[in-house]
Amino acid sequence: MTNSSSSIIVECLQVATVVFLAPLFTGWVRLLKCRAQARTSAGLLQPYRDIYKLFFKEVALAENASWIFRFTPYMVFGATVMAGAIIPVISTRAPLSATADIIALVAIFALARFFSALAGMDAGTAFGGMGSSREMMVASLAEPAMLMSVFTISLVNRSTSLSQMTHVIVNSPIMLRPSLAFALLAFALIAIAETGRIPVDNPATHLELTMIHEAMCLEFSGRHLALIEWAKGIKLLLFASLGIALFAPWGMATGGTLQSLVISYVTLTAKLAVIGVAIVLIETRLAKMRIFRVPEFLGAAFLLATLGMLSYFMLE
Amino acid sequence: MSHELAIEINSLLAALILLTSFGLLVQRRVYGLLHIFAWQGVFLSVSTAIVGYSAGLNHLYISAAMTLVIKVFALPYILYVLIHKLRIKKEVEDMVNIPTTMLIGIAVVIFSYHLTAPIRELSTLMTRSTLAVALSTVLLGLLMMITRKKAVTQIIGFLALENGLFFAATSATYGMPLVVELGVALDILIAAFIFGMFFFQIRTSFDSLDLKEMEKLKDLD
Numbered sequence: 001m002t003n004s005s006s007s008i009i010v011e012c013l014q015v016a017t018v019v020f021l022a023p024l025f026t027g028w029v030r031l032l033k034c035r036a037q038a039r040t041s042a043g044l045l046q047p048y049r050d051i052y053k054l055f056f057k058e059v060a061l062a063e064n065a066s067w068i069f070r071f072t073p074y075m076v077f078g079a080t081v082m083a084g085a086i087i088p089v090i091s092t093r094a095p096l097s098a099t100a101d102i103i104a105l106v107a108i109f110a111l112a113r114f115f116s117a118l119a120g121m122d123a124g125t126a127f128g129g130m131g132s133s134r135e136m137m138v139a140s141l142a143e144p145a146m147l148m149s150v151f152t153i154s155l156v157n158r159s160t161s162l163s164q165m166t167h168v169i170v171n172s173p174i175m176l177r178p179s180l181a182f183a184l185l186a187f188a189l190i191a192i193a194e195t196g197r198i199p200v201d202n203p204a205t206h207l208e209l210t211m212i213h214e215a216m217c218l219e220f221s222g223r224h225l226a227l228i229e230w231a232k233g234i235k236l237l238l239f240a241s242l243g244i245a246l247f248a249p250w251g252m253a254t255g256g257t258l259q260s261l262v263i264s265y266v267t268l269t270a271k272l273a274v275i276g277v278a279i280v281l282i283e284t285r286l287a288k289m290r291i292f293r294v295p296e297f298l299g300a301a302f303l304l305a306t307l308g309m310l311s312y313f314m315l316e
Numbered sequence: 317m318s319h320e321l322a323i324e325i326n327s328l329l330a331a332l333i334l335l336t337s338f339g340l341l342v343q344r345r346v347y348g349l350l351h352i353f354a355w356q357g358v359f360l361s362v363s364t365a366i367v368g369y370s371a372g373l374n375h376l377y378i379s380a381a382m383t384l385v386i387k388v389f390a391l392p393y394i395l396y397v398l399i400h401k402l403r404i405k406k407e408v409e410d411m412v413n414i415p416t417t418m419l420i421g422i423a424v425v426i427f428s429y430h431l432t433a434p435i436r437e438l439s440t441l442m443t444r445s446t447l448a449v450a451l452s453t454v455l456l457g458l459l460m461m462i463t464r465k466k467a468v469t470q471i472i473g474f475l476a477l478e479n480g481l482f483f484a485a486t487s488a489t490y491g492m493p494l495v496v497e498l499g500v501a502l503d504i505l506i507a508a509f510i511f512g513m514f515f516f517q518i519r520t521s522f523d524s525l526d527l528k529e530m531e532k533l534k535d536l537d
C-alpha cells in the first residue's frame with residue numbers, strides 16, 4: 001500500500017469515526033450526568049435513537065421561512081464534518097489537514113454559527129432572534145480568546161498547521177510550560193462556551209429566559225433537527241479532540257500502520273471517557289451563570305490566553 | 317532535582333504568582349481576596365525555597381519559611397479577624413470596572429516586560445526571566461491600590477505589592493541580606509496591626525471605610 005493511499009484511508013476512517021462516534025460521546029456524557037444526579041439514564045445509545053427517529057419525522061416549516069432556513073442544517077452539518085476532517089483525531093497525518101490551519105478552523109466553526117444565527121432570525125419568532133443575538137454575543141467574545149489561546153500553542157510549536165503542531169508535541173519531550181498551562185485553562189473555558197455547556201448555556205433546557213443555542217434551533221424539526229443535533233454532538237466531540245490534539249496528543253498515530261491506529265483508538269477512547277467525566281463534574285458542581293456574567297467569564301478566558309502568550313515571551 | 321527542572325518549576329511558579337495578582341484584581345469578594353493573597357504567599361515561598369536549593373543559598377530557606385508563616389498564615393488571619401470585626405460583607409467596590417482593570421493589567425505586564433528586558437540580557441542568574449513577573453506583580457499591586465475605594469482592599473493591594481518586591485529581590489539578586497529581610501518581615505507584621513487600628517479610627521471618624529470620604533472637609537457639610 002502506498003503512502004498517499006494509506007493516508008487517504010486514514011482520513012476517511014477519521015471522518016467516519018468522528019461522525020459516527022459523536023452520538024456515542026454525547027450519550028456517554030448524558031449517562032454519566034444521569035448517574036451523578038441519581039436519575040435513571042436513557043442508555044448510552046439514546047442519541048442514535050433520537051437522530052434515527054427524527055430522520056423519519058415530517059419537516060414543519062414556518063410559512064415565511066426562506067431558503068436560508070432550509071439550507072442551514074446542511075450547511076452546519078457540512079461545516080462541522082469538514083472541521084472533523086481537519087482536526088487530527090486518530091492520526092497526525094491526515095491529508096486534508098494541510099488545506100486548513102487552525103485559523104481557518106475557527107473560521108469554519110464561525111461559518112456554521114453565522115448560518116445558525118441567520119436561520120434563527122429567519123423563521124421570524126421572538127425566541128429565534130433572541131437566541132441568535134445571544135449566540136453572537138458569546139461568539140464575538142469567545143473567538144478572540146480562542147485565537148489568542150491557539151496562537152500561544154502555535155508560538156510554542158512554531159506552526160499554525162494543526163497536524164504539524166500535534167506532530168511536534170508527540171515527538172518532543174514533556175516539559176513544564178507555564179504558557180501551555182494558561183492556554184489549556186483558557187481553551188477549557190472557551191470550549192465550554194463554544195459547545196454551549198453549563199455554566200454558559202444549558203444544553204438540556206428549553207426555558208425561555210436561559211436558553212442560548214436551543215432558542216436559535218427551536219424552529220427546526222424532522223431531518224433538519226436531526227442534522228442540527230448531530231452536528232452539535234460532533235462539535236462537542238471535536239472540541240474534546242482538539243483539546244487532546246493540542247495539549248495531550250500522546251498515543252496518537254503518526255503514520256498509517258494498523259498497530260499505531262489501534263493504539264490511537266484505544267488512547268482516544270480513554271481520553272474521551274476522562275473528558276466526559278470532567279464535563280459532568282463541572283456541569284454537576286456549577287450552576288448556570290447569569291447571561292450578563294458570560295462576558296466576564298470569557299474575559300477571564302481572554303486574560304488567561306494573553307497571560308499564556310506573555311509568559312511564553314517572559315519565562316521561556 | 318536537575319538545574320533545568322528547577323528553572324522550569326520556578327517559571328511555572330512565577331506564572332502562578334502572576335495569575336494570583338490578576339486574581340486579586342478581578343476578585344469581587346473580600347474573603348476571596350484573602351484566599352488568593354494566601355495562595356500568592358504559598359507560591360512565593362515555594363519559589364524562594366527552590367531558588368535557595370538550586371543556588372545553594374541557605375539563607376533563602378529562612379526567607380521561605382518566614383514568607384510561609386507571615387504571608388500565608390499570620391497576615392491573612394489578622395486581616396480575616398479585622399474584616400470579621402468590622403463586619404465587612406459587601407462585595408469589593410472598584411472605581412474602574414473589572415474588565416477595564418484587567419486590560420490595564422495586561423498593558424502593565426507588557427510594560428514591565430519591556431522595562432526589564434535589558435536587565436534580563438545582562439543577568440546571569442537562573443531567575444533572570446522571572447524579574448518581569450516580579451515587576452508586574454509590584455505594578456499590579458499598585459494598580460489595585462489605585463482602583464479600589466475601600467481601605468481593606470487597598471491594604472491587600474499594598475501587601476501584594478510587597479510580595480512583588482520580595483519576589484523581585486529573589487529573582488534579581490537571590491534575595492536581600494537576611495537582616496534586611498527580617499526587618500521587612502517584622503515591619504509588615506507591625507504594619508498590619510497599625511492598619512487595623514487605623515481601620516477602626518477611620519470608621520469612627522467617617523462612619524465608613526470608603527476613603528473617598530476623606531477627600532471632603534468635615535466642616536463644610
